Amino acid sequence: MSDRLFQDRRDAGRTLAGLLDHYRGREDVVVLGLPRGGVPVAYEVARALGAPLDVFVVRKLGVPGHEEVAMGAIASGGVVVINDDVVRGLGITPEVIQRVAEQEGRELLRREQAYRDGRPMPELTDKTVILVDDGLATGSSMHAAIIALREHKPGRIVVAVPAAPKSTCQELSALVDEVICATTPSPFLAVGAWYWDFSQTTDEEVRDLLRAAATSVPARTAERTLSDTDVIRSAGIPTEEGVPSDDALFELVGDAHIVLLGEASHGTGDFYAARAAMTRRLVEEKGFCAVAAEADWPDAYRVNRYVRGRGEDADAEEALRGFQRFPTWMWRNAVVLDFVGWLRERNDRIDDERRKAGFYGLDLYSLYRSIDEVITYLDRVDPAAAQRARERYGCFDHYGTDDGQTYGLAAALGAGETCEQEVIDQLVDLQRHGLEYARRDGLLAEDEQFYAEQNALVVRNAAEYYRSMFSGRALSWNLRDRHMVETLDAVQGHLTRQLGDPAKIVVWEHNSHLGDARATEMAARGELNVGQLVRERHAGDCRNLGFTTYTGTVTAADDWGGEAQRKWVRPALPGSIEELFHEVGQKEFMLSFATATRAAEVLRPARLERAIGVIYRPETERASHYFRARVADQFDAVIHIDDTRAVEPLERTALWETGEVPETYPFAV
Numbered sequence: 204m205s206d207r208l209f210q211d212r213r214d215a216g217r218t219l220a221g222l223l224d225h226y227r228g229r230e231d232v233v234v235l236g237l238p239r240g241g242v243p244v245a246y247e248v249a250r251a252l253g254a255p256l257d258v259f260v261v262r263k264l265g266v267p268g269h270e271e272v273a274m275g276a277i278a279s280g281g282v283v284v285i286n287d288d289v290v291r292g293l294g295i296t297p298e299v300i301q302r303v304a305e306q307e308g309r310e311l312l313r314r315e316q317a318y319r320d321g322r323p324m325p326e327l328t329d330k331t332v333i334l335v336d337d338g339l340a341t342g343s344s345m346h347a348a349i350i351a352l353r354e355h356k357p358g359r360i361v362v363a364v365p366a367a368p369k370s371t372c373q374e375l376s377a378l379v380d381e382v383i384c385a386t387t388p389s390p391f392l393a394v395g396a397w398y399w400d401f402s403q404t405t406d407e408e409v410r411d412l413l414r415a416a417a418t419s420v421p422a423r424t425a426e427r428t429l430s431d432t433d434v435i436r437s438a439g440i441p442t443e444e445g446v447p448s449d450d451a452l453f454e455l456v457g458d459a460h461i462v463l464l465g466e467a468s469h470g471t472g473d474f475y476a477a478r479a480a481m482t483r484r485l486v487e488e489k490g491f492c493a494v495a496a497e498a499d500w501p502d503a504y505r506v507n508r509y510v511r512g513r514g515e516d517a518d519a520e521e522a523l524r525g526f527q528r529f530p531t532w533m534w535r536n537a538v539v540l541d542f543v544g545w546l547r548e549r550n551d552r553i554d555d556e557r558r559k560a561g562f563y564g565l566d567l568y569s570l571y572r573s574i575d576e577v578i579t580y581l582d583r584v585d586p587a588a589a590q591r592a593r594e595r596y597g598c599f600d601h602y603g604t605d606d607g608q609t610y611g612l613a614a615a616l617g618a619g620e621t622c623e624q625e626v627i628d629q630l631v632d633l634q635r636h637g638l639e640y641a642r643r644d645g646l647l648a649e650d651e652q653f654y655a656e657q658n659a660l661v662v663r664n665a666a667e668y669y670r671s672m673f674s675g676r677a678l679s680w681n682l683r684d685r686h687m688v689e690t691l692d693a694v695q696g697h698l699t700r701q702l703g704d705p706a707k708i709v710v711w712e713h714n715s716h717l718g719d720a721r722a723t724e725m726a727a728r729g730e731l732n733v734g735q736l737v738r739e740r741h742a743g744d745c746r747n748l749g750f751t752t753y754t755g756t757v758t759a760a761d762d763w764g765g766e767a768q769r770k771w772v773r774p775a776l777p778g779s780i781e782e783l784f785h786e787v788g789q790k791e792f793m794l795s796f797a798t799a800t801r802a803a804e805v806l807r808p809a810r811l812e813r814a815i816g817v818i819y820r821p822e823t824e825r826a827s828h829y830f831r832a833r834v835a836d837q838f839d840a841v842i843h844i845d846d847t848r849a850v851e852p853l854e855r856t857a858l859w860e861t862g863e864v865p866e867t868y869p870f871a872v
Contacts, residue, residue, distance in 0.1 A: 211400040212240060212337050213754065213846065215365035215385070216247025217788065222383050223333065223363060227252045231358065233325055235259040237336040237348060238314065239404040244365060245335035246412045246774070250786060252333075256416035257325050258409065259334065260314050261348045262307040264300070266293060273343060274300065277307050278351030279315060279324055318409050322417065327355040334360065338394030339367035339384075342375055349378050366397040411773055418777050431805045432786045438799035439792030445477030445750070445844050447793045449488065452481055455795050455840050456489065456746055460707045461695070461737060463747035465714040465838075468772075468815035469530065470758030472850035474750045475538035477842065482709045483545065486560050490707055492698055493561045494546075495691050497712040498534055500661050501572045502526045503564025504654055510546040511559050513647070519543040520853065528568060530817040532758050532767050532852035540853065557701050563694050565687035565712070565733075570665040573658040574599065577633070580655035584640050588632065595629045596662070598622035626666050630659040653697050657690065664689075677729040684716060688736040710737075714749045715814045722836035723812075734837075749838040751813070753785040755847035758859065759819035768858045769849045773821050779811035780834050784843040795840040803835035810834065 209215040226232050232254040236245030242258060249256035264275040266289070274295055275285040283304055290300070315324075332352060339345055345362060352360060360379040369387040376382040388397060395401035440451050447455070456462055464481060466474035485491040496503060502525035508514030509522035516522040519540050526534040543562070550559040574596045581589035599622055633656050640652045664686040671679040691710065698706035710717065712733060715725075720732040737745050754774045758767050775781030784792075796803040809831040820827045834841060852859060 209365055209398050210846065211398060212243035212365075212404070213247055215337065215398070216244040216335075217251070219244060219335070219363055219365055219383065219385050220248045220251035220788075222385060223248060223252060223361075226254070226331065226333065226361075229254075229331065231329070232331045232333065233257065233327060234333045234335060235352075237261060237334065237344065238318065239406065239409050240338075241336035242409045242412055243404060244337050245333075246416060248333065248335055248363065249416055251788065254333075255325060256413065258315070258318050258413065259348055259352065260311050260318075261344055261351065262311045263344065263347065264303050264307055266295065267299060267303065273347070274303075276344075276347030276351060277304055277311055278348060279311070282351040282354040284347055284350045314406070317406055318413055320410070320414065327352070327357050329356070329358040331359040331361065332357040333363055334379075335363050337365060338397065339364050339371050339375075340391070340394055342367070342371040345375060346378070349375070366394060367391070408771075415774055415777060431783060432788075434801050434805050435784065435794065436787045436789065438794055438802035439787065439789060440795060442477075442791050442793050442842055442844075444480070445473050445791060445842055446480045447842070449484060451793065451795070452484060453489065455748070455797075456485065459744050459746045460705050461691070461710065461741055461745040462491070462708075463710045463712070463717040463734060463737065463745065465712060465717040465747065465749040467714050467750050467752055467813060468757050468759070468819075469533050469713060469817045470767075470815070470819075470850050471750075471752065471755070471847045472536075472538060472758075473752070473755075473844050473847040475536065475850050477750070477844075478711055479538055479542040482542070482711075485707070485709055486546075486549065491560070491709050492558070492702065492706055493563060493694060493708045495563045495565050495694055495708050495710045496534070497566055497687070497716065498526070498564035499528065499566050499569040499572065500564040500657055500690070501569050501576050502528075502534070503562055506543055506562045510543060510550055510562055511556075512547070512551060519547065523853070529764050530760065530767070531854065532850060533817065535853045536758075537851040537853065561698070563690075565690045565710075567661050567665045567668055567683060567686045569661055570669065571599070573661040573665065576658045577629070577655055577662065580651060580658075581633075584652075585636065588636065591632065592629055595625040596622075598625045621670065622666055626659075626663040630656075630663050633659045649697075649701070653693075657693060660690070660693075661686075680730050680732075684732045684736065687712075687716070687733050688740070691733075691737070692740070713814070713816065714812075715816075717747050718749050718832065718837035719747070722834075723832040724809075724830050746839045748840045748842065749834075751781050751784055751841060751843045752847040753781045753843075753845045756849040757815055757819055757847075758849040758852060759815060759817060761820070762818060765818075766856045766858045767852050767854075768856075769861070770819050770821070772815070772819075772847070773824055775813060776811055776825060776829060779813060779829065780806070780832070781813055781843075783810065785845055787843075789845070791842070791844045793840060793842045796835045797839065806835040807833050812837075 232252060234245050234249040234254050234256050236242035236258055238258050238260055245256055259279050261276055261278045263273045264277060266272040266274050274289045277283050334348055336345060361381045362375050362379050363383040365385045367384045367387060368391040372382050372384040372387060440447055464478045482494060505525040506522050509516045523535050546560055553559050578589055578592050581592055637652050637656055668679055668682045671682050695706050695708055716732050717734045719734045719738055720726055720730055721735050734747050755772050756769050757772050759770050760767060794802050811829045812832040813828050815828055
C-alpha cells in the first residue's frame with residue numbers, strides 16, 4: 204500500500220480491516236487492542252471481521268532513575284517478562300524488579316478494571332489473536348506484548364498496525380505468525396505524523412468502544428448481518444461530501460413541489476453543507492423558489508428581505524443577527540452564512556422579482572418578537588389599528604418578561620390571563636383588512652402584509668404552545684409541528700399566487716420533524732410531525748430525505764441555554780441503523796428506497812436511530828438520543844456520512860475551541 208495520511212484512528216482501523224479480510228467470520232479469532240490509542244483501530248478491525256474485541260494492557264518496567272530503559276514488562280493476565288540482558292548488565296536486584304513490578308502492576312490492574320467493567324479477560328488458548336496498535340516506532344511495546352501473550356498459549360499471533368518503519372515490521376515478523384503493516388513510510392518520523400488527527404484517546408473512549416463491542420450482534424447472527432450490509436452496499440448511490448450527482452438528486456425529487464431535507468443533529472456541519480449544496484442545485488435547475496427552515500418567523504424574514512435586496516442589512520452576517528435566541532449556532536454558522544450570501548448573489552442576477560428565491564421560518568417560539576412586528580407593521584399602514592393591537596397584546600405585559608415559558612406557566616396554572624380571545628381578535632382584524640393593506644403598493648405591500656399576518660398567527664399559536672408545554676409533551680409537540688406545516692402551506696400559497704404556478708419549496712428541519720412519525724415510536728406516544736402531515740396533505744407531491752452518521756464531532760450544549768461546545772459523537776449503539784450503515788464500510792452513500800427495494804426490505808424492521816438536537820448527553824446516550832424507527836418507511840431516501848464534523852458557529856466560544864483539531868486537518872471547521 205502507498206504511503207498515506209489517515210484521517211484518524213477509526214479511518215486507519217477501517218483500512219487495516221481490509222487487509223485482514225481473510226480472517227473475517229472465523230470463530231477462533233480474537234482482536235486485542237493495545238490501550239489506549241490502539242483500541243479505536245482495533246474496534247474497527249473487530250467490527251469488520253465479526254470478532255470479539257478486548258484490550259491487552261502492557262506496562263513497561265523502567266529502570267529506576269532511567270525509566271526510559273525497559274528492564275521488562277508486565278501485561279494482562281499478570282504475565283511478567285524480564286529482559287535478562289538489561290538486568291544482568293545493570294546489576295538490578297530482584298527486590299528492585301519486584302518493587303517496580305508491583306507499582307506498574309497496580310496501574311495495569313486499575314486500567315483493566317476501568318476498561319473492562321468487571322468482565323474477565325477472554326480465553327486465548329489456541330485462538331488466533333490479532334494484536335493491534337495505532338502504529339509502531341521502535342516496536343518495543345509490541346515486542347513485550349508478544350512475549351507476554353505467548354504465556355497464554357495462543358494458536359496463532361498476528362500483529363496489525365496502520366503505520367510502522369519497514370525495518371520494525373521485518374523484525375516483528377520473526378516473532379509472530381503474520382505481520383500486517385498497512386503503510387511503511389520512509390523516512391518514518393513518528394506515528395502521529397501519519398494521521399491528520401492524532402489527538403489522545405481517553406480512558407472513557409476505550410470503555411465506550413469495549414462496551415459497544417461487548418454488546419454487539421452475536422457471532423451466530425453474523426451471517427444475516429453480513430447479508431444485510433451486502434444488500435445495502437450494492438444499493439448505495441455514491442455521494443460527494445454528502446451530495447449525490449444531479450442525475451441521482453433530480454431522479455429522487457422528480458416533479459415534487461416540496462422537498463424535505465433533514466439532519467441527524469442541529470450541529471453537524473456536513474449535514475448543513477450537503478443540504479445547502481442540494482438546495483442550490485434545486486433552485487438553479489429545478490425552479491425551487493424558497494427555503495423554509497426550522498427557524499423563527501421574524502428572524503428568518505429578516506434574511507428573506509436581505510436575499511431579495513429589500514432589507515437594510517449590509518451583508519449576510521448582519522442579516523443573520525436576528526437569530527439571538529438559543530441556540531444561535533443553528534443559523535448563525537459558517538454554512539448558512541455562505542448560503543445566504545449565495546442566495547443574495549443569485550437573486551441579484553434575476554430581473555423578475557417574482558422569480559427571486561426566498562428564505563422563511565416555520566417555527567413559533569417568537570411570541571414577543573412577533574407581537575412587536577405586528578405593531579410595527581400597523582404603525583406604518585394603519586395607526587389606529589396599531590393602537591388596537593397594543594391594547595390587545597397588552598394582555599402579555601402583565602408577565603413583565605419576554606419569556607414565553609413564563610407566560611405559559613402562569614396561564615396554565617390559572618395564575619394569569621390566557622390572552623386567548625385577544626390574540627384571536629387581533630388575527631381576525633389583520634386578516635379582515637389584509638386585502639386593503641396589500642393593494643397599496645403592489646408586490647412589496649403584499650409581502651409585508653403576508654409577513655404581518657403570519658406574525659399574528661405565530662402569536663396565536665405560540666401562546667397556545669407555551670400553555671400546552673405544561674400539559675403534556677405530545678400536545679405541545681403536535682401543536683408546534685402543525686403550526687410549521689400550516690406556515691409551510693401558507694408560504695407555498697402566497698408564492699403560488701405571486702408566481703402564477705405552484706411554488707416549489709425546500710424544507711430544512713431535523714430528522715425527528717421530517718421523518719414520518721408513523722414509522723417511529725413517536726406514533727405510540729400520540730405524536731405526529733411535519734413529515735407525516737406533509738405526506739398526508741401533499742401525497743405524491745413531496746419527498747423527504749434524512750441524514751445519519753456513525754461518529755465524529757457535533758456542536759451542542761450540555762443543557763438548554765448553555766454555551767456551544769464541540770463534542771465527540773460516540774460510536775453508534777449496536778443494533779442501530781447507524782451501526783449497520785457503518786458496517787457497509789463506505790465513507791458515505793445514499794439509499795433511495797423507491798429504487799432500492801431490497802435495501803428497503805432490510806430497513807423496514809424497526810431499529811434504533813440516533814437523534815441529537817441542540818443538547819448532547821453521551822452519558823445517557825440510549826435514553827436521551829435514540830428511538831426506534833422503520834427507516835425505509837420514515838424517509839424516501841437517506842444519506843449516510845460515516846464520520847462527520849461539527850458546524851462552525853459564527854461566535855466560537857472558548858468551550859467550542861477546546862480540543863480543536865490541527866489546522867491541517869482536512870475536515871476542520
